[in-house]
Structure formats: C-alpha cells, structure tokens
Amino acid sequence: MRFGSRALPFAAAFLFVVKPAVAQQEPDQKQLPEAPVPKQGPISPKHDNPLQTTFEVLGRRSIFFPDLATSPGPLSTKQKFELFAGKSVAPSRFLTSALGAGISQARGSLSGYGEEWAGYAKRFGSSIATGASTDFFGTFLFSSLLRRDPRYFVLLHGGPWRRISYGISRLVVARTDSGRQAFNWPGTLGPLFAESLANSYLPVSEQTAGRTFQRYGIRLGFTATTNILKEYWPNIFKSLRIQKIAPGLGAESSPVQPPTYHFP
Numbered sequence: 001m002r003f004g005s006r007a008l009p010f011a012a013a014f015l016f017v018v019k020p021a022v023a024q025q026e027p028d029q030k031q032l033p034e035a036p037v038p039k040q041g042p043i044s045p046k047h048d049n050p051l052q053t054t055f056e057v058l059g060r061r062s063i064f065f066p067d068l069a070t071s072p073g074p075l076s077t078k079q080k081f082e083l084f085a086g087k088s089v090a091p092s093r094f095l096t097s098a099l100g101a102g103i104s105q106a107r108g109s110l111s112g113y114g115e116e117w118a119g120y121a122k123r124f125g126s127s128i129a130t131g132a133s134t135d136f137f138g139t140f141l142f143s144s145l146l147r148r149d150p151r152y153f154v155l156l157h158g159g160p161w162r163r164i165s166y167g168i169s170r171l172v173v174a175r176t177d178s179g180r181q182a183f184n185w186p187g188t189l190g191p192l193f194a195e196s197l198a199n200s201y202l203p204v205s206e207q208t209a210g211r212t213f214q215r216y217g218i219r220l221g222f223t224a225t226t227n228i229l230k231e232y233w234p235n236i237f238k239s240l241r242i243q244k245i246a247p248g249l250g251a252e253s254s255p256v257q258p259p260t261y262h263f264p
Helices: 007-025 050-058 077-088 091-107 116-145 160-169 185-198 209-240
Strands: 173-176 181-183
Touching (some): 077 091, 091 116, 116 185, 185 209
16 A cells, blocks of 8 residues: 555654653653562660660650769760759759758758758758859869769669669769779769868858868768669659650660679
8 A cells, every 4th residue: 555645744643642642651660669678577675785775764864863874975074064064953952952951950050050941041052052062073173183974874773772782882983984993082072172162151160170071971971862862763753754854764665674784
C-alpha cells in the first residue's frame, strides 16, 4: 500500500500524540514502593560499665542536687566554678540551711543572734554564707588545685547498709579527675576553711578554736546525711515520677541490671 504525500502530516501527528501516552504508562522508578524491611526489635543495652549505667538512669542534671554526676568527666576548672555557683543557690542549700537554722535556734546555739524571727533570719543567713564558702573552697578551689572531682557518683545498687556506708565514706574518699580513688582533701578542708572564715561574722562567743571545730564536726555530719539522701535521690523520685527534679527517671525508663563492678 502506498501513502501519498498527504499522509505524512497525519503520521507525524499520530506519533506526537502516542509517544507521550506510552511514556506516561511506564512506571517511574522513584514512585515505586520500597521493598519491605524486616522490623527489628529494640536492642537492650548491655550495662557492663556501672558508670554508664548510673548516667543512663540519672539522665540529666538534677535541679535539687546539681552535684549528682551525669557524665564520666572530668570537669574543667570553669565547670567546677559553675558547679560551685549552682550548688550555692540550689534548693537543697536553702532547705538544709533552713533546717540547720531551726535546729540551732532550738538548741540555743549562736545565742548572740537572739531569738524569734530576727534571730532565726541571722542564723539562716550565716548558714547560707558558710555553705557558699564551703562550696567555694571544696567544690572549686581545692578540687581544682588537687584535681579532685567534686561531684557525687551514685552507687545505685546494693542493700541499704551498703549504700548508706558508701555515702558516708564519700566524706574521706573522692574521685580524682583521672577516675581513680583518693583521699577527699577538698571535702575535709573546705568546711574547715569555711568555718574559720565564719568567725569573721559569727558572734564573738563563737570565735574560738573549740567552737570552730565543733561547728566543723556538725557540718561534716550534715554532709554525710546529705550524701545518703543523694544516694537514694534517683530511687525516691523515680517512684514519685517527678521528672523535673530528677529527669530521666519516668515510668518509661527501663530497669537497670545491677552491675558487678563498684565504681569510686
């Protein structure tokens, strides 16, 4: 069959229409669905390192106790200064000072401050000042000079006696910047220097060596009690589900297997 010259325009028009239609019917590789990927279940982390276990449970920095360790460290000199500043205005500082001022007034200590609310306010203010100077000497100055880590590393596991004895032992045992255990010079010298400095603003009757060492012993006792509270702080607020004070301890947190190694 022959096609005349008039058929050429019709053939060209036919190809112009059919070619795009065929192209539209070809599947686009970008629009094809991806091959199904087998779903993998959650992989439970291995808690071989007790330090990592503690940091996973604590999650983030505590508002109430800023010195609870949430990372292996070490802290720089600037970070130790920031920790000193944070501890000086932490809720735990105001609570312990308020409690200490009440006990002091009930026992008749610091009699030069008087009684009633005026005397209580003076006792409270002096406790805040001495606590801040304790943190300055212990958390910042001596920790920086002697390369000690001023944070509290929660033991997190073990029986009550074991954890209580661990908290008390932190009075004399500290973690160095390199991760080892050493004598807690900042924790023992800091309160002593702070109580010596307190003689510049305490009543005259308190400015003796005997009264200074007596206050020093009382402050160490408060520190030991606070360490025990720090030790159980994550457990307490995990049970109460208060994440703003103890972040990372909600009901969705997975239980932590007790590690076998005891970190300093």
